Amino acid sequence: MRGLALAALASVLVLASACVTDPPQLTPESGASTDPTPSATRRPTVTRPPLQRDIAERPQLWFAPLDPSPPDASRPFSGRLDFMSLFEPEAPWEDAAAGIHIFKLYGGWVGGTATPEELKRVVADLNRRGIAIGFEASPLTQTEECGAGVEGFSGVTEGLRIVQKLKAAGAEVRFVAFDHPYDAGVLDDGPTACHWSPEKTAAMVADYVAAIRGVYPDIVVGDIETAALDVDEVERWVDAYRQAVGEDLAFFHLDHDFRRPGWQEATLAIESFLGDRGVDFGMIYIGNQEDESDAQWLAHAEERMVAYEVGAGGRPDHVILQSWHPHPERLLPETDAAAFTNLVTQFLRTRTAIEIELATGSDGAPIVQGVLTTADGAPLGDATVEVAMLPVDGAGIEFEYTVSGTVPTEAIDADLGYRVNLECDCSGSADFILREVRYVEADGVNRVRDGAFSLGLEGWGSWGDAPQELTAAGLSVGAGAGQEAAINSARFPVTAGAAYTVTFVAHVNPASAGSGYFSLIFSYGGGEASRVIVPLQAPRVPLGELATDAEGRYALPQQALPPGVGLVVTFAGTDDLWPAEARLLP
DSSP states (O other): OOOOOTHHHHOOOOOOEESOSSOOOOOTTTTOOSOSSOOGGGOOOEEOOOOSSOTTOSSEEEEEOOOOOOOOSSOOSOOOTTTGGGGSTTOSOHHHHHHOSEEEEEHHHHHTTOOHHHHHHHHHHHHHHTOEEEEEEOOBOOOSSSOTTOTTBOHHHHHHHHHHHHHHTTOOOOEEEEESHHIIIIIOOSTTOOOOOHHHHHHHHHHHHHHHHTTOTTOEEEEEEOGGGOHHHHHHHHHHHHHHHSSOOSEEEEOOOTTSTTHHHHHHHHHHHHHHHTOEEEEEEOOOTTOOSHHHHHHHHHHHHHIIIIISOOOOSEEEEEOOSSOOOOOOOTTSTTSHHHHHHHHTSBOEEEOOEEEEOTTSOEEEEEEEEETTSOBOOSOEEEEEEEEOSTTOOEEEEEEEEEOOTTOOEEEEEEEESSSSSOOOOEEEEEEEEEEEOTTOOOOSTTTTOTTTTTTOEEESSSOEEEETTEEEEEEOTTOOEEEEOOOEEOOTTOEEEEEEEEEEOGGGTTSEEEEEEEEOSSSEEEEEEEESOOOOEEEEEEEOOTTSEEEEEOOOOOTTEEEEEEEOOOSSBOOEEEEEOO
């Protein structure tokens, strides 16, 4: 298996054979209704193509690879050369395609450079496969005062162009996902920001909904936002949308900065709120913009998929596998671990479940035991599980936090350090001791000058209002919520393209989770090339690996645990099976 190492956790439907030969030619001035429920006389007569998957199934799987638009200033990298290859009769993604509910198209491509022939080919093949079609588009209209160059602003004119081109291609579009209208209209703080109220933003979105429903009256409307990863912002937007449109959003897809400390907890709060409101919650799983290969991007996306659904226990209604980054460039074949469709097959693997409990062995000694099964209860024998300690309270355990990777091609030097309540969009208490830092490449030499603080803080630069004190145990940091602390080592040379390993030897109080991170910052001389972060959180300290028996059971003699320390058991998964995790906390 490409390997979803659970160690990483520590660290639509538009298919239509339309019977309408001439789609409505609406314009914002003459044809866009302000009534969100168009009259029955405007409904086109269509024959809906059959779907291979019931749209009511959960989780609902969306697939949105980047289209083949020509490069431009906002996307200087090339288009996906094999995008159109997806829509060939013998394209090698049969298993992946069979599991997809909705194929989402970028509205910019549909309304812009996509030719009628290309759209007909896409629609015809998705109709044949029974995959529903949707599109993503920016609903806000730029004004003379604001919105220029801001994501989320394209407006009704482009929206009508998108749906008219899709209608002409024979598609009955079932879904539209709005591209960040709340982020753009309300939260954006750039030079051309509008700073509108949620209500004004929602009113403009309502005009867009009315316009596209003039072509597709039954289209299901949802939204994509970051909403500052704040449940209060999500609530403001959901309320404003309902008031303006007269109905709830059908879904809310979260666009994440997965490197923000504490993202899992914040996401769970949003998922719970939307569930209570009856709005489907969706997670977009992506890699990093700066990832240097398809394999690296896909590994990060899969890591986050497992981190949320296994590690944090998230249960999104929708899962969106999407890219707007330089990678992955290859979509096919699905059997290639470095192809995007392979990530679809990884998501479609059989789900698993694992249990953990304390018991007494035949000799009277305490043991940790449990059983590993598929989600429907079938035992999984001869599978490897790992048992580890997990501090949840108290001072924690000293641990070597280690990350390996490849030096960015433009980097010439780097520094190590930490950030608490700054450069992280976070606020929380932090309590940790950093004893040593190491950065090594192929020669094995630590390139950090005085990484163990033997010369005190000579050569280190620190700032912030939180206490940072060098003690016999190391550099001690204690910060309250809102207090800031940061430090950088002296810069050291790095080798572009080289493999590296960075290690932070630290004692982190579990209560520090979400307050910041240890950092490795690569520079190119004129600025930051990329940043690697290791969240401040309790480590998993391995106690042992063992194989399950034929009934899926495992057992390990219990060791004496320090105060405030629990146990976690993990199954890393295989090519056919999802990972699983269970915890036994004090």
